Amino acid sequence: xxxxxxxxxxxxxxxxxxxxxxxxxxxxxxxxxxxxxxxxxxxxxxxxxxxxxxxxxxxxxxxxxxxxxxxxxxxxxxxxxxxxxxxxxxxxxxxxxxxxxxxxxxxxxxxxxxxxxxxxxxxxxxxxxxxxxxxxxxxxxxxxxxxxxxxxxxxxxxxxxxxxxxxxxxxxxxxxxxxxxxxxxxxxxxxxxxxxxxxxxxxxxxxxxxxxxxxxxxxxxxxxxxxxxxxxxxxxxxxxxxxxxxxxxxxxxxxxxxxxxxxxxxxxxxxxxxxxxxxxxxxxxxxxxxxxxxxxxxxxxxxxxxxxxxxxxxxxxxxxxxxxxxxxxxxxxxxxxxxxxxxxxxxxxxxxxxxxxxxxxxxxxxxxxxxxxxxxxxxxxxxxxxxxxxxxxxxxxxxxxxxxxxxxxxxxxxxxxxxxxxxxxxxxxxxxxxxxxxxxxxxxxxxxxxxxxxxxxxxxxxxxxxxxxxxxxxxxxxxxxxxxxxxxxxxxxxxxxxxxx
Amino acid sequence: xxxxxxxxxxxxxxxxxxxxxxxxxxxxxxxxxxxxxxxxxxxxxxxxxxxxxxxxxxxxxxxxxxxxxxxxxxxxxxxxxxxxxxxxxxxxxxxxxxxxxxxxxxxxxxxxxxxxxxxxxxxxxxxxxxxxxxxxxxxxxxxxxxxxxxxxxxxxxxxxxxxxxxxxxxxxxxxxxxxxxxxxxxxxxxxxxxxxxxxxxxxxxxxxxxxxxxxxxxxxxxxxxxxxxxxxxxxxxxxxxxxxxxxxxxxxxxxxxxxxxxxxxxxxxxxxxxxxxxxxxxxxxxxxxxxxxxxxxxxxxxxxxxxxxxxxxxxxxxxxxxxxxxxxxxxxxxxxxxxxxxxxxxxxxxxxxxxxxxxxxxxxxxxxxxxxxxxxxxxxxxxxxxxxxxxxxxxxxxxxxxxxxxxxxxxxxxxxxxxxxxxxxxxxxxxxxxxxxxxxxxxxxxxxxxxxxxxxxxx
Numbered sequence: 006x007x008x009x010x011x012x013x014x015x016x017x018x019x020x021x022x023x024x025x026x027x028x029x030x031x032x033x034x035x036x037x038x039x040x041x042x043x044x045x046x047x048x049x050x051x052x053x054x055x056x057x058x059x060x061x062x063x064x065x066x067x068x069x070x071x072x073x074x075x076x077x078x079x080x081x082x083x084x085x086x087x088x089x090x091x092x093x094x095x096x097x098x099x100x101x102x103x104x105x106x107x108x109x110x111x112x113x114x115x116x117x118x119x120x121x122x123x124x125x126x127x128x129x130x131x132x133x134x135x136x137x138x139x140x141x142x143x144x145x146x147x148x149x150x151x152x153x154x155x156x157x158x159x160x161x162x163x164x165x166x167x168x169x170x171x172x173x174x175x176x177x178x179x180x181x182x183x184x185x186x187x188x189x190x191x192x193x194x195x196x197x198x199x200x201x202x203x204x205x206x207x208x209x210x211x212x213x214x215x216x217x218x219x220x221x222x223x224x225x226x227x228x229x230x231x232x233x234x235x236x237x238x239x240x241x242x243x244x245x246x247x248x249x250x251x252x253x254x255x256x257x258x259x260x261x262x263x264x265x266x267x268x269x270x271x272x273x274x275x276x277x278x279x280x281x282x283x284x285x286x287x288x289x290x291x292x293x294x295x296x297x298x299x300x301x302x303x304x305x306x307x308x309x310x311x312x313x314x315x316x317x318x319x320x321x322x323x324x325x326x327x328x329x330x331x332x333x334x335x336x337x338x339x340x341x342x343x344x345x346x347x348x349x350x351x352x353x354x355x356x357x358x359x360x361x362x363x364x365x366x367x368x369x370x371x372x373x374x375x376x377x378x379x380x381x382x383x384x385x386x387x388x389x390x391x392x393x394x395x396x397x398x399x400x401x402x403x404x405x406x407x408x409x410x411x412x413x414x415x416x417x418x419x420x421x422x423x424x425x426x427x428x429x430x431x432x433x434x435x436x437x438x439x440x441x442x443x444x445x446x447x448x449x450x451x452x453x454x455x456x457x458x459x460x461x462x463x464x465x466x467x468x469x470x471x472x473x474x475x476x477x478x479x480x481x482x483x484x485x486x487x488x489x490x491x492x493x494x495x496x497x498x499x500x501x502x503x504x505x506x
Numbered sequence: 507x508x509x510x511x512x513x514x515x516x517x518x519x520x521x522x523x524x525x526x527x528x529x530x531x532x533x534x535x536x537x538x539x540x541x542x543x544x545x546x547x548x549x550x551x552x553x554x555x556x557x558x559x560x561x562x563x564x565x566x567x568x569x570x571x572x573x574x575x576x577x578x579x580x581x582x583x584x585x586x587x588x589x590x591x592x593x594x595x596x597x598x599x600x601x602x603x604x605x606x607x608x609x610x611x612x613x614x615x616x617x618x619x620x621x622x623x624x625x626x627x628x629x630x631x632x633x634x635x636x637x638x639x640x641x642x643x644x645x646x647x648x649x650x651x652x653x654x655x656x657x658x659x660x661x662x663x664x665x666x667x668x669x670x671x672x673x674x675x676x677x678x679x680x681x682x683x684x685x686x687x688x689x690x691x692x693x694x695x696x697x698x699x700x701x702x703x704x705x706x707x708x709x710x711x712x713x714x715x716x717x718x719x720x721x722x723x724x725x726x727x728x729x730x731x732x733x734x735x736x737x738x739x740x741x742x743x744x745x746x747x748x749x750x751x752x753x754x755x756x757x758x759x760x761x762x763x764x765x766x767x768x769x770x771x772x773x774x775x776x777x778x779x780x781x782x783x784x785x786x787x788x789x790x791x792x793x794x795x796x797x798x799x800x801x802x803x804x805x806x807x808x809x810x811x812x813x814x815x816x817x818x819x820x821x822x823x824x825x826x827x828x829x830x831x832x833x834x835x836x837x838x839x840x841x842x843x844x845x846x847x848x849x850x851x852x853x854x855x856x857x858x859x860x861x862x863x864x865x866x867x868x869x870x871x872x873x874x875x876x877x878x879x880x881x882x883x884x885x886x887x888x889x890x891x892x893x894x895x896x897x898x899x900x901x902x903x904x905x906x907x908x909x910x911x912x913x914x915x916x917x918x919x920x921x922x923x924x925x926x927x928x929x930x931x932x933x934x935x936x937x938x939x940x941x942x943x944x945x946x947x948x949x950x951x952x953x954x955x956x957x958x959x960x961x962x963x964x965x
């Protein structure tokens with residue numbers, strides 16, 4: 006292949022003037038984006054800024070209404086995912102596209118099986134898969150079904166799949182959302198290795214500290230438009246947030262400290278299998294207790310036991326000195342304990358129901374007489390929260406499915422606030438939520454603490470843990486391995502030491 | 507992933523605030539009950555296809571003919587009235603005669619019989635030396651050839667009712683027949699709609715129809731003396747039939763909630779068990795020992811509407827209110843939309859599912875009792891393939907098999923779409939084998955529409 010000088014000088018990927026409208030929404034307005042070979046471009050923006058839409062245009066899932074895409078100076082038409090693959094673009098979506106029952110090597114070559122006379126060349130495929138994993142530098146059990154692999158391992162399989170297609174550009178959408186710290190470090194090693202091979206990377210993440218660790222340049226989007234593209238050296242964390250939000254934010258974690266009272270929720274000897282082992286702690290009036298640790302340490306499982314979502318094998322739960330008999334979520338809700346689950350889409354909301362119907366779900370008793378729902382009362386109550394929490398919805402009948410992550414979280418919060426919960430358990434309250442809404446949720450946590458509620462905040466984001474809590478419990482392998490009371494001198498290092506104990 | 511949607515929700519806000527209310531009401535109606543347009547289209551189609559010449563009969567026709575004769579031949583006309591020996595024709599001839607006499611006309615003879623009877627009457631009149639100005643006949647008797655055989659009568663003296671053009675499909679008797687035939691399916695489909703909204707399915711309803719009819723009929727025969735049974739025993743029989751089916755439904759619900767067995771499997775097993783039980787109880791034979799008065803429930807009518815249609819209307823009104831206005835209804839939708847989220851929001855998932863399956867069973871039982879009443883017997887062969895017809899009505903009515911969405915009144919529309927297609931095909935004489943093919947295609951088309959609609963509203 007003969008390459009002209011200009012083609013070599015041209016960036017690996019150049020998207021120019023990309024425009025895309027959906028019925029009623031102008032999702033992308035004249036967006037430019039360029040990635041050089043061997044560089045990592047971080048794509049930043051709040052939820053709804055248009056990042057995913059842009060990536061879907063690049064991946065052939067959406068057809069743009071206008072604009073040009075060039076690969077190494079040559080215009081390409083991307084009409085379908087197959088076109089994107091041919092152009093050397095590999096996209097690793099947040100939700101993996103792996104068939105759980107198939108092995109790693111079967112997944113890697115799915116749809117592009119190497120065959121001889123119609124028969125799959127198993128040994129050849131398997132050998133190539135092992136080569137790919139060697140190239141990435143990670144050992145992954147090639148023969149185990151992908152469903153049994155850890156999230157990190159599945160991600161490696163996705164990367165191997167992309168590499169097997171001779172990619173020149175890899176797009177990673179929130180790749181670290183479910184990874185532990187050491188796995189993140191390993192992923193970054195892999196990305197650096199891809200760079201040396203001349204592969205360009207578009208990296209999407211809400212975690213700003215990761216951006217500083219891995220990105221060469223940063224492109225920020227807001228409201229479907231390109232805001233700025235800057236080399237990473239010229240950016241500060243503060244500046245990044247301001248670009249994303251479009252206004253200045255003084256303090257990322259607006260923690261208010263106020264008087265902490267007597268113990269309210271007391272948990273003793275909570276156990277379930279190997280996930281939760283003899284966990285005891287208390288949460289006091291007005292206190293925000295952070296529960297942290299690595300993924301799989303038993304934090305979520307502990308919360309689910311308190312809430313009655315899973316059956317506990319041992320242990321007692323009491324609130325304000327009264328023993329609670331919690332066997333199912335209904336019991337916990339009646340005792341005014343609520344849980345804002347980590348995964349709002351699959352556990353927090355019924356996506357096919359409207360905002361109003363979701364809001365009402367745990368509160369129907371209060372709104373109803375003789376089994377009939379008092380829709381007017383329900384509507385009025387929700388209206389208050391729409392104002393108080395500034396939930397952005399066009400009308401109450403909007404389906405929960407059509408809300409952004411932040412607004413979904415606010416709807417979940419509203420339904421529990423209406424319930425007047427005394428114990429509020431937040432499981433990863435800001436995961437997948439944009440910076441502006443994060444800030445609002447932090448303010449709400451403050452407000453609840455001030456009102457004397459007992460709050461448990463489960464979080465993997467250590468800056469958030471350090472910035473927003475009054476006390477930290479660290480879990481490892483189902484047990485509480487440490488407690489940090491002195492928040493003034495607490496460090497991430499200190500937490501990590503306890504977390505791997 | 508949801509990025510586009512997220513943009514949607516924020517930037518929509520401005521225009522949606524003023525426009526949203528009105529717009530969404532109309533769009534919402536289309537989404538929920540769009541199938542009503544399909545039903546209307548079918549009605550128009552079959553009306554056009556079954557347009558035919560209609561001949562008025564009975565008193566209406568008699569009145570018309572009498573007035574015609576008076577207008578044409580004067581109030582003193584001498585008239586021969588000819589009708590066949592049927593109830594309808596008797597009414598016709600009697601009305602003609604009465605009305606002519608009121609006007610002072612001269613009715614020479616009023617025949618109800620065969621062409622030979624008419625000939626005799628004419629011969630008798632002519633033998634008396636009397637003349638005939640007009641012959642009042644209806645569309646059938648006017649075709650008899652005897653009139654031309656007499657010089658003094660002739661065909662041109664015939665006066666018949668004016669024919670008019672009207673679709674056979676749109677005749678009141680036909681439409682009532684359609685409603686009556688749909689009623690039992692539609693009633694069972696209420697329960698099925700609820701089950702499908704919870705993302706379940708109930709394949710046992712057909713067998714429960716048979717079981718309920720047998721159990722009810724057995725109770726009446728063995729405890730109340732069969733055909734001699736009084737009202738109390740008949741009510742007991744109904745309670746037994748519906749109760750047995752409700753119990754079977756509750757068992758379905760119990761297996762689904764307690765052991766998390768998919769409802770498809772549980773109800774498939776129940777389909778076989780209930781059918782087997784029905785055959786066992788009845789020894790495989792029909793049980794016709796039911797009192798005459800038992801017929802009223804499934805075969806009688808009130809205020810001109812068949813009783814099953816009344817029952818259907820009442821149950822649909824109740825079910826619609828339950829599903830749209832009550833806590834129970836909200837919970838049913840929530841469970842189908844996302845069972846885990848519903849549970850974590852404090853919805854008593856197991857209790858609701860148990861109730862839903864029990865309702866489905868009970869309504870199938872009610873269907874069985876209605877059928878036993880209509881056909882005057884309990885029979886283990888009743889209800890065969892009802893589950894498919896009922897599920898088809900629910901799906902055609904716009905309820906998604908994935909659960910979480912659907913409307914009770916949509917199911918009513920769905921049931922009528924299927925009934926109208928069946929009836930229409932009968933009227934235009936489509937052979938039964940082809941009818942099955944068409945019905946299958948309709949079901950497929952309904953699911954296709956649902957899928958396309960779903961995809962369109964996603965973006």
